[in-house]
Amino acid sequence: MPHSTLKKNRWQDHYTRKAQKEHYPARSVYKLKEIQRKYRLIRQGDHILDLGCAPGAWLLYAAEQTGEQGCVLGIDLKAVTISVPSHVRAITGDIFNSEEALSATVDYQFNVVLSDMAPATTGNKHIDAARSQNLADEALNLAQRFLKPGGNFACKIFQSGDFQNFTGEVRRCFKTCKTFKPQSSRKASREIYVIGMKKL
Numbered sequence: 099m100p101h102s103t104l105k106k107n108r109w110q111d112h113y114t115r116k117a118q119k120e121h122y123p124a125r126s127v128y129k130l131k132e133i134q135r136k137y138r139l140i141r142q143g144d145h146i147l148d149l150g151c152a153p154g155a156w157l158l159y160a161a162e163q164t165g166e167q168g169c170v171l172g173i174d175l176k177a178v179t180i181s182v183p184s185h186v187r188a189i190t191g192d193i194f195n196s197e198e199a200l201s202a203t204v205d206y207q208f209n210v211v212l213s214d215m216a217p218a219t220t221g222n223k224h225i226d227a228a229r230s231q232n233l234a235d236e237a238l239n240l241a242q243r244f245l246k247p248g249g250n251f252a253c254k255i256f257q258s259g260d261f262q263n264f265t266g267e268v269r270r271c272f273k274t275c276k277t278f279k280p281q282s283s284r285k286a287s288r289e290i291y292v293i294g295m296k297k298l
């Protein structure tokens with residue numbers, strides 16, 4: 099087996115084992131933990147919207163951070179099958195058709211919008227980046243629509259030529275915009291998180 103594959107497997111095994119031990123359904127939870135440690139986007143009592151929430155690791159961690167006074171609403175194409183605390187709710191659906199569902203079910207605006215969405219990858223980096231860009235654009239659109247003024251946003255995107263346009267748009271909508279590559283994200287992966295703080 100090539101050295102790079104061995105290294106990637108060791109990296110995956112480390113975070114997968116850690117997630118299993120700590121009862122999270124996916125190792126992606128450590129990316130949100132790093133984001134939260136650095137930027138403190140989520141506060142006790144917050145209302146959170148989690149786009150692309152399955153299998154549910156971010157839902158669980160966000161719910162720990164809000165406590166029972168807050169709530170977390172997730173949406174994903176796939177059903178969330180793990181058991182979640184009573185202040186968490188997951189809807190199965192496509193975010194491109196979620197405006198109506200969100201407007202109907204939500205009578206408040208969110209303090210934080212998170213998106214860890216990723217497209218089904220094809221292996222073609224141009225197609226995958228374009229699809230990721232499309233998801234990030236829609237996440238930002240929903241944040242503009244459903245995030246309270248002063249609210250925070252964190253969004254995964256695969257870096258590509260259009261990436262600068264996206265950060266430019268986040269910078270336009272939020273007081274502060276940062277990009278962040280968590281240590282728990284594989285170095286070889288083109289994913290990065292764009293953080294918008296204090297929606298204008």
Ligand SMILES: C[S@@+](CC[C@H](N)C(=O)[O-])C[C@H]1O[C@@H](n2cnc3c(N)ncnc32)[C@H](O)[C@@H]1O
Pocket residue numbers: 123124126127149150151152153154155156157173174175176191192193194214215216217218233
């Ligand atoms: C990396 S996973 C998210 C992991 C999640 N943050 C967790 O911690 O469990 C990416 C998710 O994005 C979802 N997704 C991709 N396109 C979507 C869309 N159009 N609408 C809703 N969810 C989508 C996928 O179904 C997938 O479950």
